[in-house]
Amino acid sequence: MTTRQRSLLLAAGALGLGASGASSYVHYQLVSNPSYASFCDVNATVSCTETYLSQYGSFLGMPVALLGVLFFAAILALVGVGGQVGSPARESVPGYVFAASTIGLAFVLYLAWASFFVLGAFCILCVISYAAVIALFIISGGATPFPMTTLPGRAARDSRALFSSPTGLIVVLLLLGGVGSMIGLFPREEAVAQAVAVQDLPPLSEQDRTQLAAWWDVQPRLDIPVDAEGAPVLIVKFSDYMCPGCRIAHQSYKGVVDKYTASGDVTHVLKHYPLEPECNAHVPGGNHFASCEGAAAEVMAREKGTADAVNEWLFANQSALSPATVKQAAREVGRIEDFDGKYAEALKTVRA
Structure with a gap:
């Protein structure tokens, strides 16, 4: 040399x-x-x-x-x-x-x-x-x-x-x-959900409330056909289980959402938007090839009462998602026995 x-x-x-x-x-x-x-x-x-x-x-x-x-x-x-x-x-x-x-x-x-x-x-x-x-x-x-x-x-x-x-x-x-x-x-957690500690934050001052209300009043309004179930605040989240930004948003705001949905002040609605053409015609070039399976698993899990657990598992294990791992999680976490048999029907809900 x-x-x-x-x-x-x-x-x-x-x-x-x-x-x-x-x-x-x-x-x-x-x-x-x-x-x-x-x-x-x-x-x-x-x-x-x-x-x-x-x-x-x-x-x-x-x-x-x-x-x-x-x-x-x-x-x-x-x-x-x-x-x-x-x-x-x-x-x-x-x-x-x-x-x-x-x-x-x-x-x-x-x-x-x-x-x-x-x-x-x-x-x-x-x-x-x-x-x-x-x-x-x-x-x-x-x-x-x-x-x-x-x-x-x-x-x-x-x-x-x-x-x-x-x-x-x-x-x-x-x-x-x-x-x-x-x-x-190097942190082992996929993200630090800082909002989980929201309970420890000091309450808003009157000046803070006034400024927030003034900001809120000038925001554009868009009526969406989703029932707020009587809550003054409705959050509609469009999500994809293989989208890194979606996972970060989920983990960051989970504490806030959990706190205020429990009190009835917020209604949180999850709308699936998989970036995969199999179940989303709006993304013909989508390449998140386990997103449809993930969304379908969450839909199926609603009947079992395990949707929250499946939702958490899918985001926590995003880097390992594949059709095979999603089906395994659906069975073990969501208690879904006939994933393949229910898949087509679940995709109708995902596309809706």
């Missing part, structure tokens, strides 16, 4: 680490702050949020962005330390990077396919990470001077040297510590 090749590998690794770090920050903000607006959300198509909060934004429960940070940090440590002049592993380093980037390339090609063709979204930070992996693959492939069949033997030799070196041990411990810290600090 020449000095120039090492510099190029370091540059590609730094680019990927920067993009993955920014992605991790955005993902963290999205799941911990429902009001956060990502700087890389330009429109419905050019959107980081749509990608990060989809089922493809996490792998085995860990955000893909965090996996990117770990991958590029390991590459930088490997090239930066092992690729130094005089290092016994210098010749082998590009082979290690090539092997790692081959796996990484397969992973990012899958993510790119999911983003562009399934979600129909273009994530700027993701594309930068993809480009960094491709660059690592090409550069390391050209810098590897030995047959890849010799890599296992080289890895065994270099591992022994690594663990006998104080510098190598320190680097490994720092990487492991960083991994543990990031996994531990």
Whole structure:
């Protein structure tokens, strides 16, 4: 490996680490702050949020962005330390990077396919990470001077040297510590439902009430054919179980809705609007391919008295939704025995 090749590998690794770090920050903000607006959300198509909060934004429960940070940090440590002049592993380093980037390339090609063709979204930070992996693959492939069949033997030799070196041990411990810290600090909840604590907020002052009433009086009015059931406030929510924004809205406002529907001051009505053409002719290009099943499951669960439980499960497990998982949840959570037999009839209600 020449000095120039090492510099190029370091540059590609730094680019990927920067993009993955920014992605991790955005993902963290999205799941911990429902009001956060990502700087890389330009429109419905050019959107980081749509990608990060989809089922493809996490792998085995860990955000893909965090996996990117770990991958590029390991590459930088490997090239930066092992690729130094005089290092016994210098010749082998590009082979290690090539092997790692081959796996990484397969992973990012899958993510790119999911983003562009399934979600129909273009994530700027993701594309930068993809480009960094491709660059690592090409550069390391050209810098590897030995047959890849010799890599296992080289890895065994270099591992022994690594663990006998104080510098190598320190680097490994720092990487492991960083991994543990990031996994531990990243929020496990899909969103922080800040509105749940609404009971602890101070009551509105007279001035607040006056300002709110003045604002409310000038808002446009639209009569909708939904019964408010005598409540002074009617909330009609159009929702899709695979829509990240719908999940965040559900979790953010659940505390408020629960509080005031219990007192009779608010009537909350859920209207299904799946972004899937099977049950919504208005979205012929929709790609939320378990949304119709989710909406149908909630409709069926109303007869069983388990609609709230099904609704909560679907939003909480959004990243894992598929027709198969929805049917399983309908059976286990909603106590629905004949999902397929009732599906067509339930879709009539969804479309209504």
